[in-house]
Amino acid sequence: MTRIGLIGTIALIPFVLKIFLGILSDKINLFGLGFRKPYIILGLIIQSVCLILATLINPGTQFSLYAGLAFLMMTGMALYDTCTDGLALDTTPKEEEGIIQGFMVGGRAVNMVVVSAVIGLIAEYLSWTAAFIFLAGITLIPLPFVLSIKEQIRSMERMFDWKAFSSFRNSSVIALGVLGALYSFIINGANQLVNPFLSEEFGISFSTAGFIATLVGIGIVIDGLVGGRITDKIGQRKSVEYALVIALISVGLLAAITSQWIVWILVFIFGFAFSFYETVYFAISMRVTDGRIAATMFSILMAVVNIGTGIGLGITGLMSDQMGFRWSFGVIALINLFAFALLGLIFSRNKNMKKDLEKAG
Numbered sequence: 639m640t641r642i643g644l645i646g647t648i649a650l651i652p653f654v655l656k657i658f659l660g661i662l663s664d665k666i667n668l669f670g671l672g673f674r675k676p677y678i679i680l681g682l683i684i685q686s687v688c689l690i691l692a693t694l695i696n697p698g699t700q701f702s703l704y705a706g707l708a709f710l711m712m713t714g715m716a717l718y719d720t721c722t723d724g725l726a727l728d729t730t731p732k733e734e735e736g737i738i739q740g741f742m743v744g745g746r747a748v749n750m751v752v753v754s755a756v757i758g759l760i761a762e763y764l765s766w767t768a769a770f771i772f773l774a775g776i777t778l779i780p781l782p783f784v785l786s787i788k789e790q791i792r793s794m795e796r797m798f799d800w801k802a803f804s805s806f807r808n809s810s811v812i813a814l815g816v817l818g819a820l821y822s823f824i825i826n827g828a829n830q831l832v833n834p835f836l837s838e839e840f841g842i843s844f845s846t847a848g849f850i851a852t853l854v855g856i857g858i859v860i861d862g863l864v865g866g867r868i869t870d871k872i873g874q875r876k877s878v879e880y881a882l883v884i885a886l887i888s889v890g891l892l893a894a895i896t897s898q899w900i901v902w903i904l905v906f907i908f909g910f911a912f913s914f915y916e917t918v919y920f921a922i923s924m925r926v927t928d929g930r931i932a933a934t935m936f937s938i939l940m941a942v943v944n945i946g947t948g949i950g951l952g953i954t955g956l957m958s959d960q961m962g963f964r965w966s967f968g969v970i971a972l973i974n975l976f977a978f979a980l981l982g983l984i985f986s987r988n989k990n991m992k993k994d995l996e997k998a999g
Contacts (some may be wrong), residue, residue, distance in 0.1 A: 659933075681718030
C-alpha cells in the first residue's frame with residue numbers, strides 16, 4: 639500500500655507542473671506546426687507508448703522503473719490536457735463557453751464510468767496486458783480529430799507576454815481562485831463521505847455503494863448535456879448562484895435523511911450539483927483568462943481547484959471522525975454561504991468593462 643500511495647503521488651506531480659507546460663504551449667510554436675496541435679499529438683503518443691511499455695515491466699520487482707514510466711505517462715497526459723484547454727480557450731466563442739465546458743465535464747464522467755467498467759472486465763477475463771493495450775489504443779482515438787485541426791495564425795494581441803501575469807493581481811481573478819478552491823473543498827469533501835455515511839447509517843452493501851456511485855456519475859453526465867446550455871442561456875452569475883443553492887440543499891439534506899430511498903434522489907441531485915459547479919467555474923475561468931497566457935492562466939486556476947480538493951479531503955475526513963457524518967454534511971453545506979460573498983468581486987470586472995464600453999459609446 640505504501641508503494642501504491644507513492645505511485646499515486648508521483649503520478650500527480652505532472653499536474654502540478656502543468657503551469658510550466660502551459661507556458662511552453664503559450665510561448666513556443668513547436669517546429670512551426672502550432673502552439674497547441676503538436677503538443678496534443680506528442681502528449682497522446684507519449685501516453686500510448688508508456689501504456690504499452692507498462693506491460694513489459696513487473697512493478698513488484700522493477701518498482702523504480704515502473705514509477706519513472708508512470709511519471710512520464712502522466713506528463714504526456716498533463717501535456718495534452720493543458721494544450722486541449724488552451725485550444726478551447728483559443729477557439730471557443732464567448733457565448734459557447736458554458737456548452738464546451740459542460741461537454742468536457744460530462745465527457746470525462748461518461749468515460750470514467752464506461753472505461754472503468756470495461757477495464758475491470760478485460761483484466762478479470764483476459765489479462766492486465768490486454769487492459770493496458772486497450773487503454774493505449776483508445777488513447778489514440780482523438781488523433782484523427784487533432785490532425786484535422788488547422789490552428790489560426792495568432793494575432794499580436796494573443797502573443798505570449800510575461801506582463802499578462804499581472805492579471806493575477808485583479809481582485810476578480812483572486813476571488814475566482816478562492817471560489818475554485820472553495821467549491822472543490824465542498825463538493826469533493828462531501829462526495830468522499832457519502833458511501834461511508836450510508837454504510838454506517840444504513841449498512842449498505844458494496845454493490846449498492848457501486849450503484850450509488852454510478853448514480854452520482856449519471857447526474858454529472860446529465861449536467862454535461864444540459865448544464866452548459868443553461869449557463870450560456872441565463873448567464874454565469876445566475877448559474878453560480880443556482881449551483882451554490884443546489885449544492886447547499888443536496889449536501890444539507892444528506893445530514894437529515896432518515897430513509898434509504900431518499901438517498902437515491904439526493905445523490906443524483908448531488909451529482910448534478912457537482913458537475914454544474916464545475917461547468918460554471920470552468921466557463922468563468924475561460925472568460926477571465928488573458929489570451930496571451932491562455933493555457934498557463936487556465937492551468938493555474940485549475941491547480942487552485944486541486945489544492946481545494948486536497949484540503950477538503952483531509953479536513954472533511956477529520957470532521958467526520960470528530961463530529962460525525964451528519965454534522966459534517968451540515969457544516970459543508972453552510973460553507974457554500976461564504977461563496978456568495980465572492981460573487982460581487984468575481985463579476986465586478988465584467989461590470990466595469992460594461993461601464994467603460996457605455997462611456998466610449
